[in-house]
Amino acid sequence: MFHSALTCLSATSYTSNDSWRGVRGREGSFSLSTGMCFVKKETLKDYEALRRECLESSTLFSDPYFPAQAPSLGFKELAPSSSKTRGVVWKRPTELTASPQFIVGGATRTDICQGALGDCWLLAAIASLTLNEKLLHRVVPHGQSFTDDYAGIFHFQFWQFGEWVDVVVDDRLPVKDGELLFVHSAEGSEFWSALLEKAYAKLNGSYEALSGGSTTEGFEDFTGGVAEMYELRQAPRDLPRIITKALERGSLLGCSIDVSPPSTPAWPGGHTQGPVTFKKLVKGHAYSVTGLREVDFRGNRERLIRIRNPWGQVEWTGAWSDNSSEWNHIDPAEREEMNSKMEDGEFWMPFREFQRQFSRMEICNLSPDALNDDNLSNWNTIKYEGSWRRGSTAGGCRNHPNTFWINPQYKITLLEEDDDPDDEEVACSFLVALMQKDRRRYRKQGQDMHTIGFAIYEVPDELRGSPSVHLKKDFFLRHGSCARSQTFINLREVSARFRLPPGEYLVVPSTFEPAKEADFVLRVFTEKAMFAKLSGEVLMFVMCVICVAWACGLAIDMEVSAHELRTILNRVMAKHKDLKTDGFSLEACRCMVCLLDKDGSARLGIVEFQTLWNKIKKWLGIFRQFDLDKSGSMSSYEMRLALESAGFKLSNKLNQVLVARYADKEMIDFDNFICCLVKLETMFRTYQELDKDGTGVAEINLSEVISLT
Numbered sequence: 001m002f003h004s005a006l007t008c009l010s011a012t013s014y015t016s017n018d019s020w021r022g023v024r025g026r027e028g029s030f031s032l033s034t035g036m037c038f039v040k041k042e043t044l045k046d047y048e049a050l051r052r053e054c055l056e057s058s059t060l061f062s063d064p065y066f067p068a069q070a071p072s073l074g075f076k077e078l079a080p081s082s083s084k085t086r087g088v089v090w091k092r093p094t095e096l097t098a099s100p101q102f103i104v105g106g107a108t109r110t111d112i113c114q115g116a117l118g119d120c121w122l123l124a125a126i127a128s129l130t131l132n133e134k135l136l137h138r139v140v141p142h143g144q145s146f147t148d149d150y151a152g153i154f155h156f157q158f159w160q161f162g163e164w165v166d167v168v169v170d171d172r173l174p175v176k177d178g179e180l181l182f183v184h185s186a187e188g189s190e191f192w193s194a195l196l197e198k199a200y201a202k203l204n205g206s207y208e209a210l211s212g213g214s215t216t217e218g219f220e221d222f223t224g225g226v227a228e229m230y231e232l233r234q235a236p237r238d239l240p241r242i243i244t245k246a247l248e249r250g251s252l253l254g255c256s257i258d259v260s261p262p263s264t265p266a267w268p269g270g271h272t273q274g275p276v277t278f279k280k281l282v283k284g285h286a287y288s289v290t291g292l293r294e295v296d297f298r299g300n301r302e303r304l305i306r307i308r309n310p311w312g313q314v315e316w317t318g319a320w321s322d323n324s325s326e327w328n329h330i331d332p333a334e335r336e337e338m339n340s341k342m343e344d345g346e347f348w349m350p351f352r353e354f355q356r357q358f359s360r361m362e363i364c365n366l367s368p369d370a371l372n373d374d375n376l377s378n379w380n381t382i383k384y385e386g387s388w389r390r391g392s393t394a395g396g397c398r399n400h401p402n403t404f405w406i407n408p409q410y411k412i413t414l415l416e417e418d419d420d421p422d423d424e425e426v427a428c429s430f431l432v433a434l435m436q437k438d439r440r441r442y443r444k445q446g447q448d449m450h451t452i453g454f455a456i457y458e459v460p461d462e463l464r465g466s467p468s469v470h471l472k473k474d475f476f477l478r479h480g481s482c483a484r485s486q487t488f489i490n491l492r493e494v495s496a497r498f499r500l501p502p503g504e505y506l507v508v509p510s511t512f513e514p515a516k517e518a519d520f521v522l523r524v525f526t527e528k529a530m531f532a533k534l535s536g537e538v539l540m541f542v543m544c545v546i547c548v549a550w551a552c553g554l555a556i557d558m559e560v561s562a563h564e565l566r567t568i569l570n571r572v573m574a575k576h577k578d579l580k581t582d583g584f585s586l587e588a589c590r591c592m593v594c595l596l597d598k599d600g601s602a603r604l605g606i607v608e609f610q611t612l613w614n615k616i617k618k619w620l621g622i623f624r625q626f627d628l629d630k631s632g633s634m635s636s637y638e639m640r641l642a643l644e645s646a647g648f649k650l651s652n653k654l655n656q657v658l659v660a661r662y663a664d665k666e667m668i669d670f671d672n673f674i675c676c677l678v679k680l681e682t683m684f685r686t687y688q689e690l691d692k693d694g695t696g697v698a699e700i701n702l703s704e705v706i707s708l709t
Contacts, residue, residue: 321349
C-alpha cells in the first residue's frame with residue numbers, strides 16, 4: 001500500500017543570513033555575531049569549552065555578544081536614555097542573595113513572576129512548559145547550578161526556524177531599586193526563569209524585542225512544533241477527532257476565555273486576576289487540555305474533556321466537576337480510573353459546555369525530534385526554506401495577478417487517504433505552516449512582522465509527475481485555489497489544517513503586498529508516513545553525491561550551488577591525470593547551473609544534478625574516444641568528430657564559431673568541451689520545444705531570446 005508522501009526535489013537549502021552568520025559544521029556550529037551554537041547531535045562543545053576556560057582562569061563569564069549594557073535592554077521604551085532604564089545596574093544572583101539557586105524542587109508556575117516587560121505571552125508559554133518535564137529539560141538543560149563548578153555561565157536551547165540553537169549567557173541580570181527588573185521567582189532566590197528570559201532576549205536582539213506576542217510563538221520555540229488555533233464558536237465538526245489525535249501525539253493543548261471588556265489577563269505569577277465566571281472559570285487565563293473521553297451515561301454516550309488550571313485550587317463547579325452527581329451514574333471502575341489520574345486543579349466537563357464556555361483552543365503539534373517516544377504517533381514533517389525578494393520572488397497575494405506567479409511554489413504529493421473508519425470522505429489530512437524569520441530583530445530598525453499567508457493549487461493534469469513545477473501567470477488567472485490560509489495576518493506564523501483528495505498540489509506562500517522582503521520557513525505536516533518519491537537508482541546517486549561532497553568538505557543539502565558544483569567537479573577531475581584542464585571556472589559552473597536549473601532557484605536539485613552528472617560521465621567517454629593522439633585535449637578536427645558522436649551535426653560555419661569560442665591555440669581542453677556540450681544540448685532542446693509542430697521553423701520573442709542567450 002502506498003503512504004502519504006511529500007515530494008520536494010527542489011526545496012531551497014538552509015542558508016545563514018546577517019542575523020546569524022553561523023557556519024554549519026559536521027556536529028555543530030557557532031555564530032560569531034551572536035554567540036549562539038547551532039546544536040547538532042546534542043553537542044554543546046562551545047558552552048562546555050567556555051565554562052572550562054572560566055574555571056581554569058578563575059574568572060566569571062562575561063558575554064561579549066549580549067553585554068551588560070543599556071543597548072541589550074532595548075531601543076525605544078527601554079532605550080538607554082529612557083526613564084524606565086534610568087538607574088538600572090547589572091548584578092549576578094550571587095550579589096543579590098546569599099544562597100542563589102538555579103531550580104529548587106523542580107520548575108513550577110511560582111517561579112515565573114512578570115516584571116516590567118510586556119512579555120506575558122512568553123511567560124504563559126514557559127508556565128505550560130513546566131507541566132511537561134521532558135520538554136522543559138530540552139529547553140533548560142540539566143546540570144546547571146550556582147554551586148558545582150559555578151562560572152557565571154548558563155545555557156538554554158530554543159528551536160529557531162528548523163534548527164535547535166544553544167544560547168549561552170552570563171548571569172548578570174538588570175536590577176533597579178534593588179529588585180530584578182524583569183522575570184523573577186516568587187520567593188526571590190530561584191533564577192532559572194530570569195536566565196531563560198535573558199537567553200531568549202539575546203536570541204531576539206534585546207529585552208524590548210520580546211514585548212508583545214502570541215503564546216503559540218513561545219510554544220513553538222520551546223518544542224519545534226507547529227501551532228494552530230481554533231475559535232470554539234466556529235470550530236470544525238471533527239474537532240473531537242483533532243483533539244484525540246493531538247493528545248495521542250503528545251501535543252501541547254491550551255484553551256482560554258476572552259475577557260470582555262478587555263482587562264489584564266491572569267498570567268502565572270502576575271499581578272492581576274481576571275474575572276471569574278459563576279462556575280469558577282477564570283477569564284483571560286491559560287488552561288491546559290489533558291484528556292478526552294466518552295462514557296456511558298444514562299443510556300447515552302457522553303463526551304467529556306479534561307482541563308487543567310496550572311494554578312490549582314480554582315476549578316469548574318458545573319456538570320461532571322469533582323463532586324457532581326453525574327459520576328454516580330457511570331460504571332464505578334471507570335469513575336475510579338478517570339478520577340485517580342487527576343491532579344489538583346484538573347477537572348472534567350462536558351464537551352458541549354467546553355465549546356460554550358471557552359473562547360479558543362490552541363494546539364502545538366510536536367515534530368518527531370521534540371518527543372522521541374515510541375508510544376506516541378507524531379506528525380510526519382517536511383521543511384522548505386525560501387525567501388521573498390523584491391523584483392524576483394516577492395509577488396504579493398492573489399490581489400496582484402501580474403506578480404503573484406513569481407512567488408516561490410512548493411509541490412506536495414498526498415497519496416494515501418486517512419484511515420478513519422467513521423469518515424466516508426476520501427481525503428488526506430495535512431497541516432501547512434508558514435513562518436517568517438527573524439522579524440523581531442528588525443524592530444530596532446522600525447520594522448516588524450509582514451502580513452503573510454498562502455494558497456494551495458491542484459497541479460494540472462499535464463504537469464503531474466513532473467519533479468519540478470512552477471506555474472505561470474496565465475494559470476493563476478484561470479484557476480482558483482483549492483485551499484488557502486484563513487486570512488493574511490501580521491503574525492510570525494500562519495497555519496491551517498486541510499483535508500484534500502489524494503493528488504499533487506502546489507503551496508504558494510506570499511506576503512500580502514508585493515515587494516516585501518523576508519526569509520521564511522514553510523512546513524508541511526501529514527498524518528501518514530512520508531517518504532521521498534525517489535527511485536532506487538536516484539537514491540543510490542544521492543548517496544554518491546553526499547559522499548563526493550563530504551570528501552570535498554561540503555555540507556550538501558540536496559541542492560548544489562555553482563560554488564559547490566565547481567568544488568565537486570574540479571576535485572573529481574583532478575583524479576583523471578590523462579585530461580588537460582585548467583579546472584572548471586566559476587563562470588562555467590554558473591552557466592551549467594543556469595542552463596539546467598528548471599525551478600529558478602539558482603541551484604541544482606537532485607534530479608537536475610543527476611542529469612548533469614550522467615551527461616558528464618557520458619561525454620568523458622566520448623572525449624577519451626576521440627582524443628586520438630591521447631594528448632588530453634582535442635584538436636578542432638577531433639572536436640568535430642566528438643560532437644557528431646554526441647549527436648550534434650553542425651555546419652562548417654557553426655563548427656568554426658565553436659572552435660573560435662572554446663579553443664585555446666586551436667586546442668580544446670576537457671572543461672571547455674563539457675561547457676560547449678551543455679550549451680549545445682540546451683539550445684537544441686529549447687528549439688525543439690519552440691518548434692511544437694515540427695515544421696523546422698520556431699517563433700521566439702525577445703524575452704525568450706534574452707533568456708536563452
